Every structure is written in C-alpha cells, then in structure tokens.
Amino acid sequence: MKTINLEKISDLKYGENPHQKASLYKTENMTDYEVLNDKQLSFNNILNITVAVNIISEFYDVNCAAVVRYSKPCGVALGRSLYEAYTKAFDCDPISSFYGVVGFSKQVDAEVAKHLNSMSVEVVVAPDFDKEALEIFKYDRIIPVKLNTPLKQYRQLAAEEVVMTPFGALIQDRNISELDKDIFKVVTKEKPTAEQIEDAIFSWKVAKYAKTNSAVIAKDFKTTAIMQGQTNTLSAIENALNYACDNSKDAVLASDSAISSEECIFAAAQGRISLIIQPGGLIKDEKIIDTCNKYGISMITTGIRNYRQ
Numbered sequence: 001m002k003t004i005n006l007e008k009i010s011d012l013k014y015g016e017n018p019h020q021k022a023s024l025y026k027t028e029n030m031t032d033y034e035v036l037n038d039k040q041l042s043f044n045n046i047l048n049i050t051v052a053v054n055i056i057s058e059f060y061d062v063n064c065a066a067v068v069r070y071s072k073p074c075g076v077a078l079g080r081s082l083y084e085a086y087t088k089a090f091d092c093d094p095i096s097s098f099y100g101v102v103g104f105s106k107q108v109d110a111e112v113a114k115h116l117n118s119m120s121v122e123v124v125v126a127p128d129f130d131k132e133a134l135e136i137f138k139y140d141r142i143i144p145v146k147l148n149t150p151l152k153q154y155r156q157l158a159a160e161e162v163v164m165t166p167f168g169a170l171i172q173d174r175n176i177s178e179l180d181k182d183i184f185k186v187v188t189k190e191k192p193t194a195e196q197i198e199d200a201i202f203s204w205k206v207a208k209y210a211k212t213n214s215a216v217i218a219k220d221f222k223t224t225a226i227m228q229g230q231t232n233t234l235s236a237i238e239n240a241l242n243y244a245c246d247n248s249k250d251a252v253l254a255s256d257s258a259i260s261s262e263e264c265i266f267a268a269a270q271g272r273i274s275l276i277i278q279p280g281g282l283i284k285d286e287k288i289i290d291t292c293n294k295y296g297i298s299m300i301t302t303g304i305r306n307y308r309q
Contacts, residue, residue: 002171004162015043029159032148033125036134039143041123045101047071049125049145051209052103053154058205059105060151065089069100072228076206078221083111088222090119101125105151108133108144116142127151177304179204184302185280187289192275192298196252200277200300203254208306212256215240217273219251233257237264241271250274256306258282262291269295279305 006025015022022043031053035041041049048068055066055076065086067075075092079085082104090097101123102116108124110132116124117140124137125145137144147154155176163170179201186192192200203218210216210228215236217225224247227240233255241248248271255278259265265288268276276292280301292299 010040012043013040027159029157031154031157034146034148036129036144036146037137039141041143041145044070045123045143048101049103049123052101052125053147053151055206055209056103056105057151057155058208060155062105064103064105066103067093067097067100068103069096072211073206073209073223073226074100075226076223078202082106082108083115086112086115090115092223092226097121110136113137175208175306175308177208177306179302179304184277184300186298187280187285187301188292188297188299190293190296190298192300196275196298197300199252200254200275203252204277204302207254207256209308210256212307212309214256214308216254217241217244217248217251218254219247224248224251233259234261234263234267238267241267241273244271248273252277254278256308258305259288260284262287264288265291265295265297268297273297275300277302279303281305 009024009026012022012024014020048071051071052066052068055073056064059078063079063082063085065077066073067089074096075089077085077088079088098120099122102121104126107128107130108126109130113133113136117136121142123143123145127147129144159174161172161174199218202221203216206223207214207216210226213230213233213236214228216223217240225240225244227236230236251273252275253268253273258279258281260282275298277300281303
C-alpha cells in the first residue's frame with residue numbers, strides 16, 4: 001500500500017478555469033520558494049513555473065532563460081549574460097511570450113527586470129533578485145518568485161508524479177533522464193562539429209519538456225522553433241521547419257520521439273538542417289540513416305524517449 005501525505009497550504013482563487021475549485025497542498029519533497037510580494041500564485045502559474053524551473057535546472061551553471069505558457073516552453077536560450085539569454089528566448093516566439101512565465105537560472109537584475117516589465121509577464125522565477133529589480137516589479141502586476149532550493153539540488157528532488165483519473169491513480173517517477181555525449185551514437189557518415197553537438201544537447205534538453213510529439217530547432221544555444229502537442233512526429237517537424245523558416249539553415253533538430261518516416265528527413269533536408277538528434281531504436285532506423293547520408297545530414301541517436309503528455 002502506498003500512502004501520500006498532503007498538508008493543505010491554502011485555497012486558490014480557482015483552478016485551470018474560473019468554475020473549477022482548487023487548493024495547494026504541501027508535499028514531502030516540496031521545493032522551497034517564496035513569493036516576494038503580496039500577490040498569490042494561481043493554479044496555472046504553479047503549473048507554468050514547474051515547467052520553467054524544470055528547464056532552467058538543466059542549465060543551472062550557465063545563464064539560461066525559459067519562457068513558458070500553458071505548461072509549454074515557447075522560447076529557451078543560453079547567453080553570455082542573463083539579459084542576452086532572455087532576449088534570445090523571447091525572440092523565439094514573441095507573441096506567446098506575452099503574459100507568460102519566465103524562469104532564470106541566475107539572479108535577475110534591473111536590466112532584465114525593465115524588459116520584463118514592458119512585456120506583460122505574469123510570473124518571474126529565479127534563484128534571486130537584486131533590489132533594483134524588485135523595485136521595478138513593485139508597482140507592476142508581475143509576481144517575483146525566489147527559489148530557495150538551489151537549482152542543482154532541485155534536480156535531485158525527483159518527486160513522484162501523481163495523476164488522478166476516473167480509472168485510478170497513476171504514479172510514476174519524475175523524468176530525470178540524462179544525456180551523456182560519451183554514450184550517445186553518431187550513426188551517419190557525416191559527423192557533427194563540436195558546436196553542433198553542444199546545440200544538439202541543448203535542443204534535446206528543451207524537447208524533454210515540450211509536449212509530445214515535439215520538434216525543437218536550435219542554433220547557437222537559442223531555440224528558433226518549438227513545435228509540440230502534435231499527434232505525429234512528421235507534423236511536429238514540418239510545422240517547426242515552417243515556423244523557423246530561414247533560421248533552420250545549418251541548425252539542429254531535436255525530436256522527443258523516434259523518427260520512423262523518411263518524410264521527416266526529406267523535410268529536414270529541405271529546411272537545410274545540419275544535424276538531427278532523436279531516440280532511434282526502431283526497425284526503420286537503417287532506412288532513416290541511409291536517407292540522412294543521402295542528404296549529408298548528421299544524426300545522433302540517444303536511445304532515450306522523452307514523451308510528455
């Protein structure tokens with residue numbers, strides 16, 4: 001028998017929709033955080049900051065920004081500064097970034113806060129905020145959330161995920177899959193450069209938190225397209241390429257699920273993708289690899305599937 005202990009913290013204004021009641025409960029492996037103003041996080045805010053922090057925790061040791069809306073990443077980037085990371089992430093999908101939640105891996109300063117203040121962002125979550133940033137947020141609707149749990153430690157919490165359904169309670173381990181570039185395989189004749197491999201690792205980590213089926217196109221540690229929630233891999237890839245347009249040239253394409261159709265490679269070739277990273281492990285792998293070789297596209301297989309429904 002499995003026992004889950006929950007302690008009620010507070011009632012929320014409402015759930016996903018205004019007609020749904022909702023409450024927040026404390027769990028055993030709960031992240032330590034604090035809201036730095038008198039506003040209350042909503043049900044949807046908490047879902048969004050969970051995805052945002054999941055992403056930035058993958059890049060805890062560098063400057064990372066992740067924009068999330070409706071529990072979906074819509075822009076992720078790394079930068080030499082936090083401001084550069086944010087502007088790159090915002091550029092991926094400016095429309096969706098409005099009224100979204102933004103996560104940062106480092107302390108938010110005034111420069112970043114000023115930009116956020118002009119973008120109608122709902123929540124900003126980060127390890128810390130300087131005094132000037134908090135002063136900028138003071139007279140705005142933005143909710144600053146400080147993470148007291150270090151991002152590196154956050155990745156070790158590995159809380160179980162519980163989904164209540166009319167057919168029973170589903171409980172699974174949190175997806176803490178790790179990618180080791182010394183283990184994954186380059187399976188094509190065309191070999192990727194060191195820079196392309198780094199972009200592949202980056203895009204794979206982003207795809208891990210996108211809704212299945214997902215396709216992430218990235219270059220220079222910046223997502224240029226995140227397509228997700230598709231019912232097949234081909235649609236995800238084609239839509240991502242259409243969104244990226246010319247930005248797909250010499251970029252990396254990551255798929256959260258194994259590629260089973262040569263049409264996916266035809267589309268990638270037309271978009272001038274240089275490297276594809278995907279789980280592999282299907283019967284059609286040989287044909288997929290041969291097609292990549294035909295078009296001079298590098299391919300990495302990871303052996304790890306990252307479905308997220």
